[in-house]
Amino acid sequence: MHSFLQFLKTVRQLRDIKRQGILYYGVKEKDVDSASDHSFRLVVMVWLLGQGKKLNLAKAMKLALVHDLCKVYTGDITPYQGLFSKKDKGFRLAWRWRRLSLKEKAKRHKERFQKEQAAMKKLTANLPPAMQEDIMSAWTDYQKMESPEAKFVLQVDRIEN
Numbered sequence: 365m366h367s368f369l370q371f372l373k374t375v376r377q378l379r380d381i382k383r384q385g386i387l388y389y390g391v392k393e394k395d396v397d398s399a400s401d402h403s404f405r406l407v408v409m410v411w412l413l414g415q416g417k418k419l420n421l422a423k424a425m426k427l428a429l430v431h432d433l434c435k436v437y438t439g440d441i442t443p444y445q446g447l448f449s450k451k452d453k454g455f456r457l458a459w460r461w462r463r464l465s466l467k468e469k470a471k472r473h474k475e476r477f478q479k480e481q482a483a484m485k486k487l488t489a490n491l492p493p494a495m496q497e498d499i500m501s502a503w504t505d506y507q508k509m510e511s512p513e514a515k516f517v518l519q520v521d522r523i524e525n
Contacts, residue, residue, distance in 0.1 A: 367490035374436055374487060378403065381435045385442040385525065399435045403428065406524050410517055417516070424513040427506045430499055431517065437483035441476050477507060 378400040386396055407428045414421045435441075464472075484503050488496040506514045 371491055377436050381440055384440040399432050403432050406521055409520050409524055413520055419513050419516055424517055426502050427514055427517045430502045431506045433487060434480040434483035437486055438479050
């Protein structure tokens with residue numbers, strides 16, 4: 365029970381993780397929402413937008429809940445990390461990202477995946493094995509887009525952003 369409570373206490377820190385990507389679109393720092401704000405809205409959107417679709421809604425909502433848990437340890441890693449300063453405006457950002465080669469994009473994605481996977485393993489390390497497996501399986505499904513639910517959640521995540 366102690367390890368479970370410690371897990372919840374750690375996850376609670378998501379409320380202090382500010383979303384970085386939104387800053388690059390001109391949103392003022394004081395108006396930036398947290399990772400927990402984003403995740404909550406995402407779960408509600410998945411629930412409501414998933415009605416009537418041929419999806420396992422419980423699974424989709426689980427994927428939405430775990431998709432950003434790693435940010436507790438990694439912070440909010442954006443695809444644009446290190447590409448430009450906060451003074452750049454949105455259009456410059458989009459063009460700079462689009463100009464990266466597929467090889468560079470794949471390299472950046474792999475590095476981010478490895479950091480986030482290590483964070484997820486650290487986060488779940490003291491949970492009972494069944495809980496570890498459930499959380500890691502859902503997170504991996506989302507990251508690798510292995511199911512229709514993961515693909516749906518990714519699309520809703522983009523809309524929520």
